Amino acid sequence: MAVQLVNPLPSIHPVLDPLIVSLADPSEPASGREGQSQCEVQIEVEDSLDSGTWRLIGEILNPYDYTTDTAKAVLHKTLQGALSYFLPNLTVSGSQAMPGPVKRYRLKARDVVDGIPEGSLVATDPGRAWLAGQSYTAQGTDLTSGKAYLFLTTRSLTRRLHPSEKIHLQVLQLATGTPTVRIKALFTDGTDQTDTVGLSAGTAYIPFAVNITLPTYTKTAHTIEIDLTGLSGTAEKLTYQLISRPAPYFRQLFYANSLGGLDHLALTGKCEEITTPSGEIFEAQEYPHAPPSGGAGGGGNSRAFNQRSTDSLILRTGYMSEAEKRSLRDLTLRNEAWILDGLAFRKIILSNTQWTVKADDQYLHALELTARYAWDEIAYSR
Structure with missing residues (x-):
């Protein structure tokens, strides 16, 4: 058989x-x-x-x-x-x-x-x-046929870019070959500049990640376009529109998406940090009151134990396009997210709450999220 x-x-x-x-x-x-x-x-x-x-x-x-x-x-x-x-x-x-x-x-x-x-x-x-x-x-739509590669992002391919934001790309290569990153800057004076970064040879269906460091430009850029060359098939392009006058508030969020990659998002609104202590009270035998310096009853008859603290955040994206806000449904669906702390990823858990994707006659789009760190604190460092 x-x-x-x-x-x-x-x-x-x-x-x-x-x-x-x-x-x-x-x-x-x-x-x-x-x-x-x-x-x-x-x-x-x-x-x-x-x-x-x-x-x-x-x-x-x-x-x-x-x-x-x-x-x-x-x-x-x-x-x-x-x-x-x-x-x-x-x-x-x-x-x-x-x-x-x-x-x-x-x-x-x-x-x-x-x-x-x-x-x-x-x-x-x-x-x-x-x-x-x-x-x-x-479901059932072919995501790979005829393509040279697929950016593993579910965000809008046209998106904001904060000057302090780290650009990180995750890519599913769909044609065997050696890709090259092409970075095209469009300047406010109408000119442009194209730079390339060579990558290692890759194989079809094998994903890779790459950090993008933008060149130092002598002119003011308003748009950055990034795509890959050197592979056979149709290509995607990411268009980053630089925030020309960014607010002084900035955090960067990374999150898992529905294409198996990580997206990143600049948080340009006023975020908040919150701490919530918790614990339990144990009541012991009562003793007559005595001064704190002596006697069994000097400290009272109740004790706190199991003390811990949960640190949480209110995250505000700042204003973005409707397409960008709509794409953030993936952020709250997967609920695998990290706040970037220097170069370290700090895991957070988002609150599962309703939020408005779009309202008619609304032209300014932003999102506020509540999250907590994925651990409790039992002590704090300096």
Whole structure:
């Protein structure tokens, strides 16, 4: 008996969207057997690319449908747990490998009849799982065909840029080759300047990250355009519109998005820091009052314990375009976010509260969010 996929695994699949495969045993259809036929499926991932070392992450035992002689296996939930977002090193120049958002996986399957396994597990050809997904009505849309690369961002491709903001790009390369970053500055006097940064050779379906350091310009730039060259296929372009008169308030937020990458956002509104202490009170035996310098009752009969403090933030984005604000639905959906503290990422958890995406007759767009750090404090440093 040799169980096999009805259709091959997709070359790459966004696993935030459903992934359901069908398996069959063409040599001995389930409907022709005596006894109850089931299909045992094991799901394995390769944590190190092309290593040939596979790790078991899930097992499924599903019955056959006797009208079609196939068994179904739902894969996407299991694969989601094997993938992860990539936090970069912001001091590194050049390409950084991103091992977490895309991994190869395969299935191993065999028949089980009346609870008894039949034969050995047979491995399928591998596919790639991608920590990505699309809106409900867009599921099934091909995100990769004919493209040279895909910026792993769900923000508007035209966006604000604060002068102090660090530019970090995460890219899914879709054509094998050696990409080059092209940075084009448009100046207020109508001229422009193009600079390039060479990157390491890459392979299709393998993501990478890169920090962008803008050149020192002798003129005043109002727009920065960034794209990649050197790969076969259609290309995307990011357009950064510089904030010409930024307010003195600035923080930078990084957050995971629905394409498996990290986006970053300049917070240019007035943010607030809040601390909330908590604890419990223990009441001991009462003693007559005595001066604090002596006697058992000098300190009262109640004690505080389990004291800790939660530090939280009110984050205000400042004004932005409607498209930029709309794209921030992904920030609150994924709820994987970090405040940049120097070069360190400080994890925060956003409050799950309703916010207005758009209101008719509203022309100024901004967002206020409440968040807390992902830890409690039991002591403070100087």
